[in-house]
Amino acid sequence: MESKEKKNYRAELTGVFGDPVDDNPTGVMEEAAYAARGLNFRYITMKVTPEGFPDAMRAVRALHMRGVNLTMPHKLNVIPWLDELSVAAEVIGAVNTVVVREDGTLFGENTDGKGFVEALLRAGGVLEGKKIVVLGAGGAARAIAVECALAGASRITVVNRDEGRGRELAALVNEKTGAEAEYLPWAGGIDVPGDTDILVNATPVGLAPLDGEMPEINYDTVLPSMTVCDVVFNPADTLFLKEAGKRGAKTVSGLGMLACQGARNFTLWTGEEAPLRIMEEKLREEFGL
Numbered sequence: 450m451e452s453k454e455k456k457n458y459r460a461e462l463t464g465v466f467g468d469p470v471d472d473n474p475t476g477v478m479e480e481a482a483y484a485a486r487g488l489n490f491r492y493i494t495m496k497v498t499p500e501g502f503p504d505a506m507r508a509v510r511a512l513h514m515r516g517v518n519l520t521m522p523h524k525l526n527v528i529p530w531l532d533e534l535s536v537a538a539e540v541i542g543a544v545n546t547v548v549v550r551e552d553g554t555l556f557g558e559n560t561d562g563k564g565f566v567e568a569l570l571r572a573g574g575v576l577e578g579k580k581i582v583v584l585g586a587g588g589a590a591r592a593i594a595v596e597c598a599l600a601g602a603s604r605i606t607v608v609n610r611d612e613g614r615g616r617e618l619a620a621l622v623n624e625k626t627g628a629e630a631e632y633l634p635w636a637g638g639i640d641v642p643g644d645t646d647i648l649v650n651a652t653p654v655g656l657a658p659l660d661g662e663m664p665e666i667n668y669d670t671v672l673p674s675m676t677v678c679d680v681v682f683n684p685a686d687t688l689f690l691k692e693a694g695k696r697g698a699k700t701v702s703g704l705g706m707l708a709c710q711g712a713r714n715f716t717l718w719t720g721e722e723a724p725l726r727i728m729e730e731k732l733r734e735e736f737g738l
């Protein structure tokens with residue numbers, strides 16, 4: 450007798466926990482990637498408050514989820530729930546991706562900085578021995594500064610308004626990586642040091658609907674020898690990148706970083722290579738680019 454293959458109607462669950470989370474576009478690219486690979490996976494965007502977070506983490510196990518992204522305000526709260534952290538997540542001190550392994554243990558990774566590094570390398574950038582200036586010292590800046598240092602950058606300069614946060618990030622890079630780091634206070638219209646190779650806006654300045662704004666630096670100190678990157682992905686072509694482009698600098702948008710970190714999450718959860726181009730196209734379509 451011919452044996453029929455047993456049907457499996459059960460969906461593999463992934464998603465994001467955050468609050469606010471309504472405007473998080475990650476699900477659009479992850480669902481497009483699942484469909485492109487013919488996987489019965491779902492990505493659900495879920496509002497989870499700090500009070501509800503313990504129940505949400507118990508649900509990760511109860512629902513046999515494959516993994517989950519964490520966004521504000523859970524990137525730190527999640528750590529006590531995890532069995533193991535990646536080296537970068539441990540140094541950065543924040544997790545944006547949880548992977549549920551087959552044995553049920555939970556692994557924490559931070560794909561924000563890795564997504565940045567990958568997008569930069571794909572755009573032809575190099576990190577080995579390079580001098581990086583990071584504007585900002587929040588979650589994205591921490592991830593970017595640490596991953597650039599771990600990828601071989603020689604110097605990280607942190608420019609931030611809040612001195613405590615800026616100094617803390619510089620100290621972290623000095624202590625935990627092979628790069629040298631320093632803090633520069635952000636007094637409006639700051640000059641970019643002339644020997645900078647890569648300048649990164651890791652603040653939300655320029656994000657729609659405030660896309661008429663740009664970080665307060667002296668744009669005439671941006672040189673054609675510099676690569677200038679933004680974490681802001683909507684719009685992709687920020688005023689910051691436009692002004693840098695006018696000075697002859699090479700520019701890299703935050704859209705590539707978002708797609709690359711999404712692709713890493715996809716691979717961590719499914720074990721398959723991510724359809725990066727499809728993910729990027731879906732984001733462009735979503736933002737009307």
Ligand code: NDP
Nearest residue numbers: 585586587588589590610611614652653680682703706707
């Ligand atoms: P945080 O709130 O953790 O940090 C924000 C940082 O920006 C702080 O250092 C803050 O400085 C600084 N900042 C805020 N407003 C200004 C301003 N007007 N002038 C100068 N500095 C300012 O945010 P995140 O790091 O989590 O996120 C930052 C941005 O990165 C967001 O727009 C987010 O969407 C984007 N992002 C993009 C990703 C991608 O894949 N492309 C991934 C992750 C984040 P201070 O310390 O002085 O208050």
